[in-house]
Amino acid sequence: MACIDMDAFFASVEEASNPKLKGRPIAVIGAKERTVVTTCSYAARHLGVKTGMSKFEAKKICPNLILVVGNNRKYTYVSKEIMNYLITITPDVEVYSIDEAFVNLENINVDPESFAYLVKSYIYQRFGITCSIGVGINRFIAKLASTVSKPDGYCFVKKEDIIDFIDNFELKDLWGVGKHLTKKLNNMGIFNTADIRVFGKERLSRLFGKSGEYLYKIACGVYEELANKKNTVKSIGHSITLVENKPSLEICHNYLLQISDMVSQRARKYKLAGKTICLYVRYANFENSMKRCTLPFFTSATHHIYDTSLILFDKIAIPEKNIRQIGVSLSGILEKTVIYSNLFDKKNWEKIYNAVDKINGKFGSSTITYASVLNCERKGALTISPSWKPTGVRNINIK
Ligand code: TTP
Ligand code: MG
Numbered sequence: 001m002a003c004i005d006m007d008a009f010f011a012s013v014e015e016a017s018n019p020k021l022k023g024r025p026i027a028v029i030g031a032k033e034r035t036v037v038t039t040c041s042y043a044a045r046h047l048g049v050k051t052g053m054s055k056f057e058a059k060k061i062c063p064n065l066i067l068v069v070g071n072n073r074k075y076t077y078v079s080k081e082i083m084n085y086l087i088t089i090t091p092d093v094e095v096y097s098i099d100e101a102f103v104n105l106e107n108i109n110v111d112p113e114s115f116a117y118l119v120k121s122y123i124y125q126r127f128g129i130t131c132s133i134g135v136g137i138n139r140f141i142a143k144l145a146s147t148v149s150k151p152d153g154y155c156f157v158k159k160e161d162i163i164d165f166i167d168n169f170e171l172k173d174l175w176g177v178g179k180h181l182t183k184k185l186n187n188m189g190i191f192n193t194a195d196i197r198v199f200g201k202e203r204l205s206r207l208f209g210k211s212g213e214y215l216y217k218i219a220c221g222v223y224e225e226l227a228n229k230k231n232t233v234k235s236i237g238h239s240i241t242l243v244e245n246k247p248s249l250e251i252c253h254n255y256l257l258q259i260s261d262m263v264s265q266r267a268r269k270y271k272l273a274g275k276t277i278c279l280y281v282r283y284a285n286f287e288n289s290m291k292r293c294t295l296p297f298f299t300s301a302t303h304h305i306y307d308t309s310l311i312l313f314d315k316i317a318i319p320e321k322n323i324r325q326i327g328v329s330l331s332g333i334l335e336k337t338v339i340y341s342n343l344f345d346k347k348n349w350e351k352i353y354n355a356v357d358k359i360n361g362k363f364g365s366s367t368i369t370y371a372s373v374l375n376c377e378r379k380g381a382l383t384i385s386p387s388w389k390p391t392g393v394r395n396i397n398i399k
Pocket of ligand 2: 005006007008009099
């Protein structure tokens with residue numbers, strides 16, 4: 001299995017399209033006043049700039065930093081072209097995110113090194129950008145290997161070296177091991193993959209159930225693909241960073257409606273319905289709160305998602321604090337189904353949603369929207385998620 005990940009993707013595309021930027025410290029940012037660094041060139045990284053910093057913070061650290069407003073069209077075009085190229089080598093390609101793909105090398109008659117050379121040459125010659133390629137026995141090893149010698153890296157992990165290779169990483173670098181779990185493990189005296197193996201499969205399973213078993217397996221380099229994992233959608237979500245300073249409760253509710261509508265429009269577009277609604281609020285001081293609620297019915301309707309997220313919002317949000325970001329996601333997904341109304345609705349919403357979706361589909365996503373959404377200074381998805389894919393639905397989990 002090979003994992004291909006573009007280096008500083010958005011920044012590299014910008015550098016390639018403007019020779020004046022070549023080799024300079026650049027950061028790609030959004031179009032609005034309050035915006036963060038989406039990614040930055042390796043020259044900028046060496047000077048301390050990081051993804052997620054505000055543009056002011058980044059400029060303070062690196063006064064020579066060149067800020068470039070991102071252009072999603074360019075990135076999605078380059079991404080699609082690269083993914084289409086990979087498919088010409090083998091159809092067994094999984095597009096994992098906007099700049100990342102897994103390619104199964106098992107059934108093609110090419111050794112990993114030649115494959116890496118071929119792909120790197122194509123991408124560089126066609127787009128003037130570099131990528132890093134990791135190759136290993138499974139997706140987990142390949143993904144880790146793609147990160148070790150960035151930029152323009154290549155790393156092939158042989159079967160006999162897997163344990164030594166894995167032991168170089170921190171727990172937080174492993175797939176599926178978040179901050180929370182890392183903390184729990186640290187409290188138990190487990191700091192690395194070697195500690196996990198010593199702790200043992202039985203004890204980990206007893207304490208963490210299936211996740212414990214998973215942990216033990218990845219610490220041994222074993223990663224099992226889930227059947228049908230490729231095409232199943234776990235959740236769909238959107239979040240918006242508010243531009244208003246200390247937004248009023250009313251403005252927050254208007255944003256909530258806008259985001260709920262974006263989520264449900266996408267659910268309807270891709271014929272999905274969901275049961276669990278999760279609301280996420282982030283404050284200017286970077287504190288977060290999150291709450292979810294599972295409904296007794298499946299839905300793809302804006303009014304159900306909005307009503308539920310409103311209840312969640314009123315439960316957890318502290319409007320006196322400066323709310324900076326609100327996110328809503330829909331999970332517990334049922335595929336190939338659109339549900340507009342339920343037994344408790346006084347009217348059948350199907351015709352209304354169909355008409356609105358048709359018009360928005362033809363003339364742009366918020367040609368018809370709710371009047372109160374017009375009060376929001378920021379509209380729609382202005383940034384592109386790293387989990388964007390050339391086809392199908394984005395699979396975003398709000399963290
Ligand atoms: P990454 O592959 O995570 O980052 P990268 O390609 O910029 O850098 P690296 O060399 O470390 O792989 O993400 C791919 C692109 O997705 C990135 O260029 C910008 C975008 N992106 C966002 O829009 N928001 C984010 O939070 C992140 C992490 C990335
Ligand atoms: Mg990348």
